Amino acid sequence: MRMYDIIEKKRDGFELSQEEINFFxxxxxNNKIPDxxxxxxxxxxxxKGMNERETAQLTDAMAHSGDMIDLSEIPGIKVDKHSTGGVGDKTTLILGPIVAACGIPVAKMSGRGLGHTGGTIDKLEAxxxxxxxxxxxxxxxxxxxxxxxxxxxxxxxAPADKKIYALRDVTATVNNISLIASSIMSKKLASGADRIVLDVxxxxxxxxxxLxxxxxxAQAMVKIGENTGRHTVAVVTxxxxxxxxxxxxxxxxIEAVETLKNRGPQDLAEVSFELAARMLELSGKGSFEHCRELVRExxxxxxxxxxxxELIARQGGRKEVIDDYSLFPQVKHVFEYKADTAGYISTMKTDTVGVASLELGAGxxxxxxxxxxxxxxxxxKKTGDRVEKGxxxxxxxxxxxxxxxQACSLLKQAIGLSDAQPEKKPLILAYID
Ligand code: URA
Incomplete structure (x- = not known):
């Protein structure tokens, strides 16, 4: 088999065989094909795209390029959750303890943040x-x-994903649904869960x-899950x-702790509780409504x-942080960013907010x-809230x-004000199973 022929075949819009995908x-x-x-x-x-079968086989080949974590020693159905990444997304820290408290094992491998998005591992290391x-x-x-x-x-x-992602990043080939879906799902398959909830x-x-x-x-990833024998559902949020x-x-x-104490912001609680309930439903705990009840309880x-x-203590952390937030590292400078005119917050360019936080040292x-x-x-204040000058x-x-x-100037670009109150949008936009 020659790589030249495989490139030519895809260039001309033909379907690749499993052998060709595995060969690549x-x-x-093994460094036998040059970049x-x-x-x-x-x-x-x-x-030219890839069809459903090719995408599933590419995912499977990437998953098997490294360790396949075996969770079979842990009794029960293991359900994983994956978010495609966002700003302020701390749902894992909330839904993990909730799902575990409901008796479903949570064996979670998470990543670090890069660019404007944060990662669960960095948050826990705080x-x-x-x-x-x-x-x-x-x-x-x-x-x-x-x-x-x-x-x-x-x-x-999934070392194949690591290598391919680095190349996609510099060759303008990131933003393709088959490539993104196979990249994310290869890591999920290798992480060993039986069932997967995706937060897209x-x-x-x-x-x-x-949307x-x-x-x-979301549909592409759900199909990969089904084609590789891992029941997968997706919530678009x-x-x-x-x-x-x-x-x-x-x-x-701190915000995740407050949400677990039932005092967190409404949007964060709604998305986290929805995903937790979907995980419980997928693990066979009953209807979605019943699982919502279990989460609430x-x-x-x-x-x-x-x-x-218990999780914090078991992994060597100071569990006293749960009640004493002064035990977290503290900053030297606190600055209040104020409105220079009155109005309603109508837009927040959220990636720019992420960059402002990164500038301050958080990313x-x-x-x-x-x-x-x-x-x-x-x-x-956030989108929909009224602010007065100052x-x-x-x-x-x-x-x-x-x-x-610099952070203030980014926030100025990111936050738009209007005279009229913007319409409130739903947080859960689609469910795909
Ligand atoms: N996240 C991933 O892990 N892979 C992609 O291709 C895009 C986002």
Whole structure:
């Protein structure tokens, strides 16, 4: 088999066989195919597309390029959740303890943030002492003992995706539904869950900016799940506004704790509880309505927050942070960003909000950047809220005083004011199963 012929076949719009797809993945991972041929092949896929079978087989080949985590030692159905990424998205920290408190094992491998989006692992590391690099044995033992573990992805999880993603990033071939869907799902398949709930974000802070594209991506991933024997459902949720009020690692942990104590912002609670209920439904706990009840009960009874405390203690973190937020790292500078005119907040360019938070130190510009866990933005007002001239819209937390003007100028670009109150949009936009 020659790579040249495979590129030519896809370039001319033909379907690839499983052998050809497997050949590309294994030879590229073994450095037998040069980047220029791989890039030409990815561009051919980008332009001519892949059908459902090809996409499923590409996903499966990428998943099998590295470790396939075996969770069979943990009794029961293991349900995973994946978000396509957003700003202020801390739902894993809320739904993980809720689902575990309802008796369903949560064996969660999560990623770090890059660019304007945050990652669960960085957020957890804001908790003093919390260890996300636990061994596979400890990970499995913790799930068996307390029903939950959250760890960083191992280096050898879907290495083909790592290599291909890096090439797509520099060859304008990221934004293709088959390629995004196979990239995300390959990591999910390799992580070992039996069933998967996808949170596909849509809007200015998301990867997919329109509802139509988000639904297409969700459908493609659900089909991959079905074609590879992992029951998968997707919820398309709003990311035109940051989720909750806090953006930045320790601020987000505090907000997640407040939500687990049933005092969190309404939008964050609604999306997190919906996803938790979908996970419970998928694991066979009963109808969706019944699962919503189970979620409510877990939160109101305090079982969910107790489970989070148990998780923190088990992974070496200071569990006292649950009741004493002063134990989180603190910033030297707090700045109030105020409205220069009165009006209703009509728009928030959420990716720009993410960049403002990154400027303050909360994110990574490159993979090597270090994070300031205390930095971030707390939104006193969000889309739909009325603000008077001089009223505080957001509170900025940073150790980089010199970055405050730049962050304010980004917030000015991001936040639009209007005379009329904008219509309230639903948070849950579609459900695909
Ligand atoms: N996230 C991924 O993991 N892969 C993509 O291709 C896009 C977003």
């Amino acid at each position: 993945i294994s030879e590229y991972c 220029y041929q791989a890039a030409a092949f990815l561009m051919a896929i980008f332009l 908790i003093p002492g919390f260890n996300t690099s636990i061994s596979r044995e400890t990970f499995i033992q913790n799930v068996k003992d307390i029903g939950i573990a959250i760890a960083g992805q191992t280096g050898n999880l 974000k849509t809007g200015s802070g998301a990867f997919m900016k329109t 139509e594209d988000s639904v297409k991506l 709003e990311m035109d506004i940051p989720l909750g009020k806090a953006v930045g690692n320790s601020l987000e942990i 877990a939160v109101e009874s305090g079982k969910a927050i107790n489970k989070f405390e 990574r510009e490159t993979k090597e950047s270090t994070i300031d866990y205390a930095a971030g933005i707390y939104f006193n 009223e505080v819209i957001a509170t900025l937390y940073t150790n980089r005083e010199e970055k405050i003007p």
